[in-house]
Amino acid sequence: xxxxxxxxxxxxxxxxxxxxxxxxxxxxxxxxxxxxxxxxxxxxxxxxxxxxxxxxxxxxxxxxxxxxxxxxxxxxxxxxxxxxxxxxxxxxxxxxxxxxxxxxxxxxxxxxxxxxxxxxxxxxxxxxxxxxxxxxxxxxxxxxxxxxxxxxxxxxxxxxxxxxxxxxxxxxxxxxxxxxxxxxxxxxxxxxxxxxxxxxxxxx
Numbered sequence: 001x002x003x004x005x006x007x008x009x010x011x012x013x014x015x016x017x018x019x020x021x022x023x024x025x026x027x028x029x030x031x032x033x034x035x036x037x038x039x040x041x042x043x044x045x046x047x048x049x050x051x052x053x054x055x056x057x058x059x060x061x062x063x064x065x066x067x068x069x070x071x072x073x074x075x076x077x078x079x080x081x082x083x084x085x086x087x088x089x090x091x092x093x094x095x096x097x098x099x100x101x102x103x104x105x106x107x108x109x110x111x112x113x114x115x116x117x118x119x120x121x122x123x124x125x126x127x128x129x130x131x132x133x134x135x136x137x138x139x140x141x142x143x144x145x146x147x148x149x150x151x152x153x154x155x156x157x158x159x160x161x162x163x164x165x166x167x168x169x170x171x172x173x174x175x176x177x178x179x180x181x182x183x184x185x186x187x188x189x190x191x192x193x194x195x196x197x198x199x200x201x202x203x204x
Contacts, residue, residue: 015077019060023058023084026061035066039056040071040074040075044075047075054068054072054079056079057143058119059081061095078113080114084119089125098133116142116143117139121149122172122175126175129178145188147161163190165194169195
């Protein structure tokens with residue numbers, strides 16, 4: 001696969017994993033044991049491919065994150081856990097982001113390579129990052145939404161809200177001062193090449 005692409009510089013192949021249910025609604029939360037059993041099928045398959053790691057996107061609750069981390073560890077695959085947050089900066093379960101990261105690390109033996117936030121606008125969680133905490137050292141990536149709308153509003157929307165690409169670029173790049181180890185920047189809902197270009201330019 002790498003040879004077919006033909007890029008000279010090294011790059012990482014990430015295999016994507018989603019939540020069991022709705023990425024906006026945790027629904028009936030599994031135990032971490034149930035989540036590990038559920039996600040192990042996919043992590044075991046990815047371990048047989050050229051993928052370097054698995055990235056779990058839009059995770060709504062800590063037990064599922066723990067289960068994914070443990071399943072990936074058993075498959076000897078590095079894992080990235082990306083939580084989503086509501087407009088108040090908390091997970092859809094109501095749990096604070098930092099608490100969810102620390103719980104996942106504790107229950108999984110800190111096996112995730114790092115954590116991310118995705119499917120949220122910077123204005124939804126910037127105040128959480130500003131409050132600080134030791135858990136910030138485990139946060140390495142952001143994939144932000146173009147829209148400032150809540151998950152519920154996005155679900156009900158009849159048209160795509162692509163926000164303001166330049167504004168998103170500046171807001172995303174500004175978060176680098178709050179996250180010392182931030183190295184992965186990208187876009188989620190409503191973003192396209194314009195947003196990614198703006199983020200890249202602002203971050204540079």
